[in-house]
Amino acid sequence: MRQLTLGVQLKERATFASFLTARNVEVVAHLRHVAEATPPGATWIAGPHTAGKSHLLQAVCAATAGKRAAYLPLESLLPFGPAAIDGADQLDVACYDDVQAVAGLDDWERKLFSHWQRALERGGTLVFAARENPAQIDFGLADLKSRLASSTVFAVRELNDDEQIEALELRARLRGFDLPVETARYLQRRYPRDMRSLCEVLDTLDDAAFTAQRRITVPFIKEILDRKP
DSSP: OOBOGGGOBOOTTOSSTTSOOTTOHHHHHHHHHHHHHOOSEEEEEEOOTTSSHHHHHHHHHHHOTTSOEEEEEHHHHGGGOGGGGTTGGGSSEEEEEOGGGGTTOHHHHHHHHHHHHHHHHTTOEEEEEESSOGGGSOOSOHHHHHHHHTSEEEEOOOOOHHHHHHHHHHHHHHTTOOOOHHHHHHHHHHSOSSHHHHHHHHHHHHHHHHHHTOOOOHHHHHHHHTTOO
16 A cells, blocks of 8 residues: 555545546546546546545556556545645645545645645646535535536436446456356345445455455355344
8 A cells, every 4th residue: 555645544445447447537637647647736626525536536646657646535634624635735736535534624724725735836747636616516616616616517327227337347356356147236235335335345245255265245245234233
């Protein structure tokens, strides 16, 4: 796991290779270009909580070879105050997640506006993610809202049921095992239908299967997970 500026770490599996593109071809292609070419300017990706925005931001950071990049989850950093992102304006690539979390917080908004100004003066690359487009978020600082609204905006679409199955099969392959379709569908029926939860369950099962030297089948899932309190 790569340690980044500001003490924020990337998840090991949050890469473009582990993200099922599905109907997000345009946004993934754009973000790959951002990571490889680090063009000056700003990109904004919007979508539901479980659409994979955090994965994509971390994938950008992971793919910026030789560049100073950081993943900045603003919602998680809120308790530490705006000083938590000091220095981010000096990065080659700064990826700000959950931007809606700082809307209406004057000190945070002013810090973010200052970062925008200084980063773009230096030719830096900015990537923002939130649940809505910038024009739909209630920022109090008009200058910040107008700057963010000038970003290149993309929508990130959630996976449908069949795409979730493909994504689980992809994650399983990357972990070195095959996941039968009927097993993946059982996970869909039995557990919360968002990719974050399903991937966490799959990782737990993989660890348990490795220890027990068993295959991940429906009976094994019932044995391991259904006995948990």
